[in-house]
Amino acid sequence: MPIRTEKATVVAEDGRRLLSEVSCTFGSGELTLLVGANGAGKSTLLDVLSGLTACEGTVELDGVPIRDGRRLNREAAYRIGRQFQYPELQLFAATVQKEFDYSLGYMKLPDDENRTRTDRAMSEMGLADSLKAESPLVLSGGEKRRVAIATTLAADPDWLLLDEPTAGLDPEAASRLVSALLSRKGRPSGGIIAATHDLDLLLPAADRVVVLREGGVIADMPASELALRPDVWDRASIGRPASAELAGQLRLLGLPVPAKFLAPEEAADLIAGRLRAAGRRPFLETDAYGEAPGEGVATQPGAALERDREPGPDRDRGSGRIAGSPKRFVESLDPRAKWLFMMTFSIGVLIQRDWTGFGLGAITAAALLLLCRVPARHIVPLMRPFLWFAAASVAVSGLGIGEAGPAASSSGGAWEPGAGGSATEAPIRFGVFTFSAAAAGVTSFELLKIGCVMVAGILLSATTTPFEMKRAIEYVLLPLRYIRFPVEAVALTGSLLLRFIPVLRREAVKFNRIARSRGKRVRRSGATRLRDLPAMIVPLLMSLLQMATDLTVSMEARGYTRTGQRRTSAVQLVMSRRDWAVVAAAAVVAATLAAVAIG
Numbered sequence: 001m002p003i004r005t006e007k008a009t010v011v012a013e014d015g016r017r018l019l020s021e022v023s024c025t026f027g028s029g030e031l032t033l034l035v036g037a038n039g040a041g042k043s044t045l046l047d048v049l050s051g052l053t054a055c056e057g058t059v060e061l062d063g064v065p066i067r068d069g070r071r072l073n074r075e076a077a078y079r080i081g082r083q084f085q086y087p088e089l090q091l092f093a094a095t096v097q098k099e100f101d102y103s104l105g106y107m108k109l110p111d112d113e114n115r116t117r118t119d120r121a122m123s124e125m126g127l128a129d130s131l132k133a134e135s136p137l138v139l140s141g142g143e144k145r146r147v148a149i150a151t152t153l154a155a156d157p158d159w160l161l162l163d164e165p166t167a168g169l170d171p172e173a174a175s176r177l178v179s180a181l182l183s184r185k186g187r188p189s190g191g192i193i194a195a196t197h198d199l200d201l202l203l204p205a206a207d208r209v210v211v212l213r214e215g216g217v218i219a220d221m222p223a224s225e226l227a228l229r230p231d232v233w234d235r236a237s238i239g240r241p242a243s244a245e246l247a248g249q250l251r252l253l254g255l256p257v258p259a260k261f262l263a264p265e266e267a268a269d270l271i272a273g274r275l276r277a278a279g280r281r282p283f284l285e286t287d288a289y290g291e292a293p294g295e296g297v298a299t300q301p302g303a304a305l306e307r308d309r310e311p312g313p314d315r316d317r318g319s320g321r322i323a324g325s326p327k328r329f330v331e332s333l334d335p336r337a338k339w340l341f342m343m344t345f346s347i348g349v350l351i352q353r354d355w356t357g358f359g360l361g362a363i364t365a366a367a368l369l370l371l372c373r374v375p376a377r378h379i380v381p382l383m384r385p386f387l388w389f390a391a392a393s394v395a396v397s398g399l400g401i402g403e404a405g406p407a408a409s410s411s412g413g414a415w416e417p418g419a420g421g422s423a424t425e426a427p428i429r430f431g432v433f434t435f436s437a438a439a440a441g442v443t444s445f446e447l448l449k450i451g452c453v454m455v456a457g458i459l460l461s462a463t464t465t466p467f468e469m470k471r472a473i474e475y476v477l478l479p480l481r482y483i484r485f486p487v488e489a490v491a492l493t494g495s496l497l498l499r500f501i502p503v504l505r506r507e508a509v510k511f512n513r514i515a516r517s518r519g520k521r522v523r524r525s526g527a528t529r530l531r532d533l534p535a536m537i538v539p540l541l542m543s544l545l546q547m548a549t550d551l552t553v554s555m556e557a558r559g560y561t562r563t564g565q566r567r568t569s570a571v572q573l574v575m576s577r578r579d580w581a582v583v584a585a586a587a588v589v590a591a592t593l594a595a596v597a598i599g
């Protein structure tokens with residue numbers, strides 16, 4: 001009863017490949033670990049395996065696709081229990097008991113069965129019975145995690161998909177969790193897949209290990225085989241786990257270390273046996289990995305540290321590019337030039353009075369789209385709410401009741417009948433209702449202009465980092481300092497807004513996913529049932545409040561609250577010839593649009 005992926009590929013909105021053609025089989029009865037450096041794609045793969053993220057390629061549970069078009073397959077949703085990376089953030093109910101009730105709700109179990117499952121899971125995670133009546137919000141971070149993990153264990157799904165399950169747990173709670181996982185191994189109906197950095201604790205318990213790097217699988221093998229392949233750790237750029245290093249060293253000393261990752265007590269037993277047989281120290285030409293003693297990286301003093309310092313693949317977080325990759329043309333332009341272009345273009349479009357002028361603006365926006373090469377999947381989600389709003393506004397503005405209906409001339413004085421519609425056209429009748437195409441035309445004309453400006457704004461924010469944007473706004477508003485205008489504050493607010501809009505969206509998507517996963521909802525992506533709203537909204541608000549608090553504290557720590565003092569900046573802006581060419585292009589576009597609007 002495996003979970004199988006075939007060429008599973010996930011592409012982010014900005015075009016980055018988060019997962020690249022992952023083909024794996026996760027066998028039932030097994031504990032499979034997903035390991036890899038930060039950002040390697042472990043959480044993304046867990047999202048794909050649980051059907052929460054759509055992907056190219058196939059993902060099947062027992063030969064049945066896990067997603068049915070845009071919806072999660074209901075059977076799969078019920079059989080898979082997903083534990084997210086920060087499980088404590090998912091808690092929302094008034095008491096710990098209610099958290100369990102919510103997580104078990106979809107099964108509609110009798111009360112005593114609910115109670116039995118809750119008690120068992122709480123005891124597995126070492127949680128006192130008295131906690132049931134507590135609010136989850138007053139628990140410590142580790143206690144919250146244990147409660148959240150226990151709610152997943154209580155549902156006892158066939159498949160457990162866990163993201164960093166032991167992170168933030170004290171050693172006793174972590175080993176309790178490992179025992180709980182071990183007790184669930186060997187079931188024919190499902191298995192356990194855990195993404196982890198806690199290699200020393202979980203490797204000895206694992207049957208199989210999938211190693212990821214930059215969204216691709218670089219190794220997929222039984223744990224016993226990986227125990228003899230130290231090169232895999234180096235290729236994954238995560239450094240060898242201490243247990244693997246220890247096993248390697250023991251082999252060098254001639255100890256009969258089995259092909260597995262050693263738990264501390266197993267290593268201790270081997271060493272004790274060796275001490276008992278003291279005096280029979282063998283001399284080996286090669287170690288168990290086939291390397292001559294002293295040649296292996298692990299045998300060189302300090303070599304592990306040096307290896308750890310080797311630069312791994314890193315990402316330029318601001319732009320989403322791989323560090324070192326060439327900047328695209330528009331990204332490399334001075335933000336002031338881009339800002340000026342955007343402002344003049346926006347004003348030029350907004351002053352248009354007929355379809356010819358709008359057409360010119362639309363063509364310019366299309367050319368900008370091509371030039372900026374921002375993928376449609378980045379733009380469409382941001383535009384979608386506006387498009388819905390625009391469609392509703394157009395429909396409402398055209399509607400009327402009775403004889404007169406809405407008059408185009410009254411809703412848009414600048415509208416020229418000859419330029420694409422007739423304000424005096426007779427409205428279409430539907431019983432007592434009328435629909436005026438001319439009035440709807442006026443509204444759509446105005447909204448389309450705003451849509452054009454929005455596209456330009458999205459392109460600007462997608463090709464400019466918040467830092468650059470802040471500096472650009474500061475430069476442009478610099479003269480206003482003399483009239484005591486709070487230039488820095490305005491620039492900072494603008495850049496924070498730009499930075500926070502995508503963050504807000506990401507957080508909303510994250511908590512929506514968690515709520516749907518906990519509530520076992522299989523509606524199409526993004527839709528949340530009314531009754532699941534608290535499970536999404538409460539953690540979302542808590543997370544946003546926490547972010548706002550962190551931001552305030554860090555800004556205070558950096559001295560942002562000290563007014564009247566000039567700050568040094570990490571970003572220095574210099575206009576190049578190309579930037580001046582963009583300024584000239586802005587002037588040409590503005591003059592042309594103004595001429596068309598006036599003429």
Ligand SMILES: Nc1ncnc2c1ncn2[C@@H]1O[C@H](COP(=O)(O)OP(=O)(O)OP(=O)(O)O)[C@@H](O)[C@H]1O
Pocket residue numbers: 012013014018036037038039040041042043044045085195315
């Ligand atoms: N919604 C998203 N949009 C764009 N990029 C994303 C999104 N979600 C994740 N990423 C990126 O995908 C990459 C893989 O992220 P993922 O969370 O899967 O890594 P991970 O291996 O779990 O890392 P870690 O060990 O740090 O938890 C990262 O570079 C991350 O920035």
